[in-house]
Amino acid sequence: MAHAAPATDRVLHNYFRSSSAYRVRIALNLKGLPYDYVPVHLTRNGGEQFAPAFRARNPHALVPVLNDQGHEIHQSMAMLEYLEEAYPEHPLLPSDLGDRAYVRQLAMLIACEMHPINNLRVLKYLTGTLGLDEAAKTAWIHHWLGLGLAGLEAELSASPRRGQFCFGDTPTLADCCLVPQVFNAKRFALDLTPYPTVTAIVDACEAVPAFQAAHPSRQPDAE
Amino acid sequence: MAHAAPATDRVLHNYFRSSSAYRVRIALNLKGLPYDYVPVHLTRNGGEQFAPAFRARNPHALVPVLNDQGHEIHQSMAMLEYLEEAYPEHPLLPSDLGDRAYVRQLAMLIACEMHPINNLRVLKYLTGTLGLDEAAKTAWIHHWLGLGLAGLEAELSASPRRGQFCFGDTPTLADCCLVPQVFNAKRFALDLTPYPTVTAIVDACEAVPAFQAAHPSRQPDAE
Incomplete structure (x- = not known):
């Protein structure tokens, strides 16, 4: 190295x-x-x-x-x-211009359109300022996760660029973003059955030591 | 060209x-x-x-x-x-590695941490599914805009990289993201007085023809 x-x-x-x-x-x-x-x-x-x-x-x-x-x-x-x-x-990005845009599009979709809406501070506003109960909070989380994952499933399942991972058979920025987002979805008990392409990619990632070592449960501050 | x-x-x-x-x-x-x-x-x-x-x-x-x-x-x-x-x-990105990270950090902060939380579909969920009234919706919008702008103001006002624009005296990706976000803030009548550095940069951008021609009011579908 x-x-x-x-x-x-x-x-x-x-x-x-x-x-x-x-x-x-x-x-x-x-x-x-x-x-x-x-x-x-x-x-x-x-x-x-x-x-x-x-x-x-x-x-x-x-x-x-x-x-x-x-x-x-x-x-x-x-x-x-x-x-x-x-x-x-x-x-973590392919060399071809169009392929790079495809990978970034997936990564940014997760980073911009999915993750922020369910971030801790937003959930705190929902339950604190707006006084939502746990059921309404979970419905919010599932709504945005489901919407994002449905889009990703449609996109990934139709893409000729997809391989074992989001793009081909080497992990990219898209996989770096997808795995934590699906970890989140599992944590909030979202049913992942409608997203078989997404979950197959995540399974492939989770077999890679670099992904395993980054898992929340393996960090020094894990609870 | x-x-x-x-x-x-x-x-x-x-x-x-x-x-x-x-x-x-x-x-x-x-x-x-x-x-x-x-x-x-x-x-x-x-x-x-x-x-x-x-x-x-x-x-x-x-x-x-x-x-x-x-x-x-x-x-x-x-x-x-x-x-x-x-x-x-x-x-639209500088050549130096650290400068590029600074510009992307500002751009992505707006794209990831500010814009999505106040996007149309989220506001629709607030007023539709959650039944919030206009005042509560506006409070939500102002809360997230204010939080993001306060962070940007602190960051930009302290940065030696700032010039007439977010980075130096040539517009970058950061300005491409900042101007629409501040347009949004004005549309929702947020008081911009606490963010003088941000508004000075936006004013500088709005003097540039490329920004002027991109303004919502100048588009063919403007209402």
């Missing part, structure tokens, strides 16, 4: 269950880049992401934050693109 | 007020790339994005969709990255 710096030059401020942190852990592992894990607990102590020291790193008070050899980045999709540019070995 | 194909080789399926379509219009204009405008009305006829012909293009039933010389892409951030790779003239 010619590109890998000593672990102390790369820090990921992290929360084991954060879907966006999970994406970045997968990408780091796929590229063989070691990193130091600094836990930021999102619900303990009123949310450690709101502490002044963390806000100084990220005024948006969200995990993850990556510091790679002095480059500090606090948005997960920007991190993935940065890692791809800084460490081109083990590419 | 050596790169620009005839207008008939480039189509943007569009809605004048869509924030994500507005982003792509700005980028196309900044790169001097002409395109055909195909309107997709998001509220008329029960939402033209749900029509089978449009769903065949984008199973997620969202605008915009770009077809550039046969490359069809249906996620706006993937389009912006594609345009940057396909038409490197008039770059």
